[in-house]
Amino acid sequence: MKTKSLLLAALFAALTAIGGFIKIPIPYVPFTLQIAAVYLAGCLLGPKLGMLSQLVYVLVGLAGAPVFAEGGGPSYVLQPTFGYLIGFAAGAYVNGWLMQIFQFRKAATVFLANLSALFAVYLFGCSWLYIAMKWIVEKPLTIGQTLWFGFLLPVPGDLLLCAVCSILVARMLPRIHSVIRKQEVVS
Template identity: 35%
Template structure:
């Protein structure tokens, strides 16, 4: 792996940590509204499947060892195994698939960017919802209403925003990489 690639992976892990701190707790669920999803989806779409997944794995590992990178400046293994940990666990998988879909598409465009990142978002919801149900001892339906439904409208907006900026950002990074 090239030094530039490691730097980009670290950069997106750091961006995700910053976006996690834009956090709004909700009184009816242990899952806060954050902007992590935006960073996760963009990591895969901009860096590609492997490097995007690596950046989110770095983020997850930093948090797991206790560095306060998760929402509300939380860190530690307890955050990973807690009610909202499934969302965090899904970040590398979501970034991988967002990047993978775009790598298989014929060129970057806004629609394919949106679709790839939407798939990543759905994966985050699925894993997060299942862990929320298990840890909080609730049915999958209740976990769906507590851990998915309230987040869909804003997350769709985040994915639309990401789809609009992914292509120019990727081109900018690629042109910088060739210097």
């Protein structure tokens, strides 16, 4: 990989970490701004690099850096919210893949790619929340409770961020492509 690509992945990993410190505590799954970095990573970096940025974030946290919303370290795998972190990597990949395949450029279509990323995050997150509460924490939630606390409570804010990031990406992409074309002409 080129140095520039690795730097971009590290930048978006850092943005995800920063988003984890901006949170609104709600039961079980705090609302954070991390998902905004996931949307932007997938849309702007593409599937592989977007996913890499989120894997770097997760690995840095598991290595012990307190970058997650509730700390860090290898034992974080046992936290009920760990599935959302895995979902970040999957979401960035899905988002980037859709952006790449369908060449989304308008805010409405970028919103669909972001919505797909959000679905991936919640799929992994709610699944792990249910499993962790039942077998690790031993305070089982019903499927309905899992969906309430793990999806319905935090999703309104994530949908708002989905819309905002869609508008940002739609406005940023033409400028980014213009800069890339100028660099290619100079090279």
